[in-house]
Amino acid sequence: MASFKKKTKTSQEIPTSALPDIIFILLFFFMVATTVRPNEVKVKTSLPRITQVQKLEQVNILSNIHIGKPNDVEKFGKEARIQVNDVFISADGIPKFIEEERVKLGDKRNLLQVVFKIDKEAKMGLVTDVQEKLRDVSARKVNYSGLKISER
Amino acid sequence: MIRRKKEREATEINAGSMADIAFLLLIFFLVTTTIVSDSALPFTLPEKTDQPPVDVKINDKNIFKVIVNSSDKLLVEDDIMELAQIREEAIKFLENKGRDKDLSDSPKDAIVSYRADRGTSYEMFINVLDELKAAYHVVRAKELGISLDAYLALDKEDKADKKLLDKAKEAYPMQLSIAEPSKF
Numbered sequence: 001m002a003s004f005k006k007k008t009k010t011s012q013e014i015p016t017s018a019l020p021d022i023i024f025i026l027l028f029f030f031m032v033a034t035t036v037r038p039n040e041v042k043v044k045t046s047l048p049r050i051t052q053v054q055k056l057e058q059v060n061i062l063s064n065i066h067i068g069k070p071n072d073v074e075k076f077g078k079e080a081r082i083q084v085n086d087v088f089i090s091a092d093g094i095p096k097f098i099e100e101e102r103v104k105l106g107d108k109r110n111l112l113q114v115v116f117k118i119d120k121e122a123k124m125g126l127v128t129d130v131q132e133k134l135r136d137v138s139a140r141k142v143n144y145s146g147l148k149i150s151e152r
Numbered sequence: 153m154i155r156r157k158k159e160r161e162a163t164e165i166n167a168g169s170m171a172d173i174a175f176l177l178l179i180f181f182l183v184t185t186t187i188v189s190d191s192a193l194p195f196t197l198p199e200k201t202d203q204p205p206v207d208v209k210i211n212d213k214n215i216f217k218v219i220v221n222s223s224d225k226l227l228v229e230d231d232i233m234e235l236a237q238i239r240e241e242a243i244k245f246l247e248n249k250g251r252d253k254d255l256s257d258s259p260k261d262a263i264v265s266y267r268a269d270r271g272t273s274y275e276m277f278i279n280v281l282d283e284l285k286a287a288y289h290v291v292r293a294k295e296l297g298i299s300l301d302a303y304l305a306l307d308k309e310d311k312a313d314k315k316l317l318d319k320a321k322e323a324y325p326m327q328l329s330i331a332e333p334s335k336f
Contacts, residue, residue: 020167023174030181048278052285052304053191067274115192118274125270127277128332135200143192144278
């Protein structure tokens with residue numbers, strides 16, 4: 001019988017040379033997933049708590065409208081203001097804003113939904129004014145944003 | 153003097169700490185990433201028409217009136233009420249199906265009318281809207297014989313779930329109207 005050649009002893013160590021590559025892949029994933037918020041929110045919006053929530057999907061058809069007290073009270077006063085993109089507007093500016101958002105969506109323009117991010121201390125008067133303007137341009141799907149809490 | 157010749161070092165960069173550096177960056181991005189998951193109460197505003205509203209005769213008992221005034225006080229069916237009670241009352245109203253003469257004839261006739269004043273705080277407005285929606289969800293869940301949490305977890309995109317949702321909507325159509333606010 002032929003004698004077997006003795007096997008060479010293999011190294012017991014796990015090769016770690018690929019570890020940085022794996023970590024880098026993870027790193028790139030999170031770098032891409034991170035959205036550096038382009039629009040600075042200039043109003044204080046502490047959202048009300050809600051239970052009967054629905055997850056917002058299709059992020060690209062959503063347009064945010066922030067309403068709340070300005071952070072910079074010295075400059076803009078204490079009165080609640082409406083912020084879209086990164087400017088303050090009055091309720092009269094809403095139709096123009098909606099039209100701009102619709103143009104951005106192209107052929108999905110009719111699917112546009114508005115997301116209200118409104119401070120819980122804001123008064124309904126201002127919210128109603130905005131809603132009236134939204135009805136004027138028939139942007140009728142609105143979402144009242146809130147923090148999800150589970151049932152008491 | 154005789155100098156011993158230095159041994160040449162290998163010209164390789166030590167890559168052992170590379171993983172540590174990458175880990176550090178990774179943890180930084182892990183922390184700063186906020187995966188966007190907004191939750192919201194969806195609502196459809198009423199359509200705007202130029203025609204004056206048609207005078208539809210709706211029996212008063214088929215309307216569940218909820219009014220919030222500018223000091224965040226609730227008036228439900230002409231009674232002062234606390235926020236915690238409103239869900240129960242609304243469920244009673246929706247599930248009545250003609251039993252009680254003062255409440256709705258059937259879920260299809262039942263209309264919940266909600267009006268807030270201009271001075272009402274947004275928080276109160278949302279809390280009440282949340283409770284009214286909860287009432288609808290509770291009766292719908294009961295109709296399907298599942299728990300409220302199970303009802304809320306139903307997915308519109310899923311075919312089997314969609315069927316259930318449609319069935320629930322058929323039984324209890326959400327006729328929740330937000331009236332235009334009064335001027336104070």
